[in-house]
Amino acid sequence: MDLSKRVRLSVMMFLLFFTWGAWYGQMSKYLFTQLNATGDQVGNAYTAFSLAMLVAPFFIGLIADRYFAAQKVLGVLSLAGAAILFFLTQTDNPDDFFWLILVYCLTFAPSMSLTNSIALQHIDNPERDFPGIRVLGTVAWIVVTNIVGYLNVGDKVTIFQIAMGSALALGLFAFTLPDTPPKSSSSASIGQILGLDALKLFKDRSFAIFFLSSVLICIPLSFYYAMANPALTDSGMTNVENKMSLGQASEFFFMLLLPLAYARLGVKKMLIVGLIAWIMRFFLFGYGDAGAGEWMFYIAILLHGVCYDFFFVTGQIYTDSRAGERIRSSAQGLITIATYGIGLGIGSKISGLIADFYTVNGVKDWTSIWLVPAGIAAVVLVVFMLMFTDKKQTKSLEHEPVAGPL
Known part of the structure; x- marks a missing residue:
């Protein structure tokens, strides 16, 4: 080249x-x-x-x-x-x-x-x-x-x-x-664009649970995208955009660690670690402050790399391994539409309604707002731990996805 x-x-x-x-x-x-x-x-x-x-x-x-x-x-x-x-x-x-x-x-x-x-x-x-x-x-x-x-x-x-x-x-x-x-x-045909060729993967209960978990975890993800900046600003934190960029730096760093972690932990444990990180970060956002508790905000921001890489990127690898060569594109297309289209869309709407619900006289109760996505992530974690089984070791990271911006 x-x-x-x-x-x-x-x-x-x-x-x-x-x-x-x-x-x-x-x-x-x-x-x-x-x-x-x-x-x-x-x-x-x-x-x-x-x-x-x-x-x-x-x-x-x-x-x-x-x-x-x-x-x-x-x-x-x-x-x-x-x-x-x-x-x-x-x-x-x-x-x-x-x-x-x-x-x-x-x-x-x-x-x-x-x-x-x-x-x-x-x-x-x-x-x-x-x-x-x-x-x-x-x-x-x-x-x-x-x-x-x-x-x-x-x-x-x-x-x-x-x-x-x-x-x-x-x-x-x-x-x-x-x-x-x-x-x-x-x-591609309309069916391939929609990922309909990949529907056969739902015969596998574990893949169906993973798919449902991916859609549901996008609801808490949308809270982060939409509400983190105004929440940190309301707390009194300064230079919020600069500090939130640490999340992308973290994402890049954990992407480099992903092959080692994947080899040591396997897909189920990787996904569980990602879900636990989601819960932790929302509690930290909810109970941190711009004074003595500002360290909690920094940890919550830095957890973005674990949240995104360990769940979404690992999920892309898992989907790739379960789909195989013939329906690989359809499977990835189905996951993309379901997460960034449906999951984030539902989450964006819910995050706005929750923000209004916990607003009194123009003041937002950010602790209560953040506990909602924490609770959703906790439910997803419990269901995933009980019902997901990694039936076989997924393939190597030969086609490892590249760090995204989010």
Whole structure:
């Protein structure tokens, strides 16, 4: 793989996740402080991303993969997204904001698959080369959240202006990427896009329990995405965005430890450790404070690497091992739609309603709010421990996923 192509693909990943990281974790604080949104309206805004994730596979599989070069589709979507973000920065109505962020997410969600597709089609050895390209996304997330933190604009419209600028840059840059023509001869059917070929895996009770656990644990995950920033800000913590970026650094670190942990513990224990970490972090968020208890917040943030890698990445490996070669793509597609589409969508809505329920005279009872996702994670842990059985040792980490930004 020549250096020029590698650099262009790496810049592509950096710009994509720079755009996402600029607004995603800070959107709730912006809505609460600048638009005086209710918890339900904040939850709806995050639900928009999940709705877009449900639509994105159809767009990629039925349109982008069949008729247009991927880099051109990425360019058009990014430019359209930048235009939508401009209109979003002009509104001060939280209900109008929902529709604008929904339309924007419909342009952004397909871009996540497109960038992976473009990169993978232009590298000689995916196992060797893709991690070094994809990791620029994690780096970008850390960089942009620290920029937001140091500028102290996490609750300002500036977060969307930053995203608009980087989306514009990605849209223009996309047309310089290596040509990636449509894959018309190998386009997926609707059933494959939905992952219906993988439904046979539910004959295995353990896989069914894992699948259900994956969907349910996305409910607590959505509490973290939507509520962590405003909760820490309300506690009196300063430079929240900078400190929350430690979560992505932790994710990258634990990804490096994952092969060793996987070999020592096996899939069931790995997933259990991930679930226990979820419970611990929500208790720490609930009972920490910005004074003598600020150390609890730091531990909760740093646990993000264990929570994400030990459950979601291990789960991807487990799914891959159970599916086998023929239905591997369908199985991963089914898990993605169920978690990022359905699970996160339900969780986003619930998190907003819970935030409203525990708000009195404009003051949120964050301890009570955090105990809800802790309780959900605890139920998932008990059911998983009792009903999941790792019937066989899963395969090695030859195709180990790369650390994500979340």
